[in-house]
Amino acid sequence: xxxxxxxxxxxxxxxxxxxxxxxxxxxxxxxxxxxxxxxxxxxxxxxxxxxxxxxxxxxxxxxxxxxxxxxxxxxxxxxxxxxxxxxxxxxxxxxxxxxxxxxxxxxxxxxxxxxxxxxxxxxxxxxxxxxxxx
Numbered sequence: 001x002x003x004x005x006x007x008x009x010x011x012x013x014x015x016x017x018x019x020x021x022x023x024x025x026x027x028x029x030x031x032x033x034x035x036x037x038x039x040x041x042x043x044x045x046x047x048x049x050x051x052x053x054x055x056x057x058x059x060x061x062x063x064x065x066x067x068x069x070x071x072x073x074x075x076x077x078x079x080x081x082x083x084x085x086x087x088x089x090x091x092x093x094x095x096x097x098x099x100x101x102x103x104x105x106x107x108x109x110x111x112x113x114x115x116x117x118x119x120x121x122x123x124x125x126x127x128x129x130x131x132x133x134x
Contacts, residue, residue, distance in 0.1 A: 012071055016061050019075050023057055023082045024050070030086070033109040045108045045116035052120025056127035057082060063131035081130045088126050089119070
């Protein structure tokens with residue numbers, strides 16, 4: 001391994017970390033609760049959903065890096081995937097609310113871990129499907 005490869009790893013890892021931070025911050029703007037406040041208060045459901053979503057975004061980023069020759073391409077793929085997952089999340093939440101009377105976001109805020117696991121699983125499955133398309 002050369003110093004150039006080590007430097008490239010640092011740059012790619014740093015850029016990926018910054019992107020994940022930004023994506024998770026953007027995601028927190030669209031929830032009906034304050035993610036960090038809820039996590040600080042010990043809300044396991046919010047933490048569970050957050051971790052599952054972070055894993056999903058990290059998985060997509062890892063696969064986009066694996067399949068990209070350029071950093072910007074990998075980051076762009078991750079942003080586009082975030083938007084797709086965001087739209088999937090909203091669609092599923094509307095469907096569950098309309099057809100099952102199940103408000104996943106409200107349940108997560110109330111600390112219902114089952115709601116968080118269900119919501120988070122859509123992110124992980126969506127990430128796996130999106131990553132397979134890369």
